[in-house]
Amino acid sequence: MQRLKKVLKWTGIVLGGLVLLLAVILFVAHDPRPDGEPGPEAEELAVRMEAAVDVEAWARTGAVRWGFGGRQEHLWDRERGVARVRWDDVEALFHVGSSSGRVWRAGREVHGEEARELLAQANAHWVNDSFWLNPVAKFRDEGVRRELVTLEDGTDALLVRYTSGGLTPGDAYLWIPGEGGLPREWRMWVSIIPVGGVATTWEGWQTLSTGAKIATRHEGPLGITLELDDVAGAATLAELTGGEDPFAPLFDDEGD
Numbered sequence: 001m002q003r004l005k006k007v008l009k010w011t012g013i014v015l016g017g018l019v020l021l022l023a024v025i026l027f028v029a030h031d032p033r034p035d036g037e038p039g040p041e042a043e044e045l046a047v048r049m050e051a052a053v054d055v056e057a058w059a060r061t062g063a064v065r066w067g068f069g070g071r072q073e074h075l076w077d078r079e080r081g082v083a084r085v086r087w088d089d090v091e092a093l094f095h096v097g098s099s100s101g102r103v104w105r106a107g108r109e110v111h112g113e114e115a116r117e118l119l120a121q122a123n124a125h126w127v128n129d130s131f132w133l134n135p136v137a138k139f140r141d142e143g144v145r146r147e148l149v150t151l152e153d154g155t156d157a158l159l160v161r162y163t164s165g166g167l168t169p170g171d172a173y174l175w176i177p178g179e180g181g182l183p184r185e186w187r188m189w190v191s192i193i194p195v196g197g198v199a200t201t202w203e204g205w206q207t208l209s210t211g212a213k214i215a216t217r218h219e220g221p222l223g224i225t226l227e228l229d230d231v232a233g234a235a236t237l238a239e240l241t242g243g244e245d246p247f248a249p250l251f252d253d254e255g256d
Contacts, residue, residue: 031197036147
């Protein structure tokens with residue numbers, strides 16, 4: 001018993017030391033969010049970045065497909081406002097922005113509370129993963145503030161703050177443009193990350209058939225990399241899928 005007490009004591013000391021070390025690391029790594037200046041210069045930079053990724057071509061992209069970090073597979077019919085998300089053995093079809101949909105697990109349709117929980121999870125996946133797909137196109141969303149920030153090296157950057165909407169209103173991103181206004185990096189102040197100012201690259205740019213540009217590789221701290229794979233887009237869903245409508249079950253009267 002005495003030996004067990006000593007083991008527990010030293011385990012507590014070690015764990016306490018690790019917690020303290022983590023707290024110090026977070027404190028040192030934290031970078032306070034800068035204050036920006038709204039106005040014509042901020043808007044000019046936003047327009048330049050929007051042109052670089054061709055947001056007008058994105059508006060003409062009626063359907064898009066992508067994989068997110070090897071975890072979720074997405075198909076989004078933007079014209080009808082419906083999405084399909086697959087992960088593990090789950091497939092969910094739903095109307096974007098609502099809890100209305102149908103969901104299958106291991107090929108068997110589920111109902112009731114299980115369906116509601118899985119549809120909520122699918123919607124959360126979609127909100128997060130679609131944001132990474134083309135956040136520059138959301139610069140003009142309701143509740144978004146755009147502010148100019150001048151970095152220490154004299155480079156102009158765009159601070160984009162989301163004051164409402166999505167799952168995490170209050171998040172902010174400092175966009176650092178590269179050549180021609182194409183985003184090169186952003187720094188994040190988001191609720192799910194305890195450290196402010198975490199930097200992630202925007203690279204591996206791919207041009208969809210519509211002309212819209214999508215970044216497929218994001219390298220973050222500690223060598224953590226997020227990749228989007230199987231990225232494709234088209235003017236219509238039929239063009240993207242070869243005429244097949246994967247969302248037919250969602251509009252089937254028998255599934256209502």
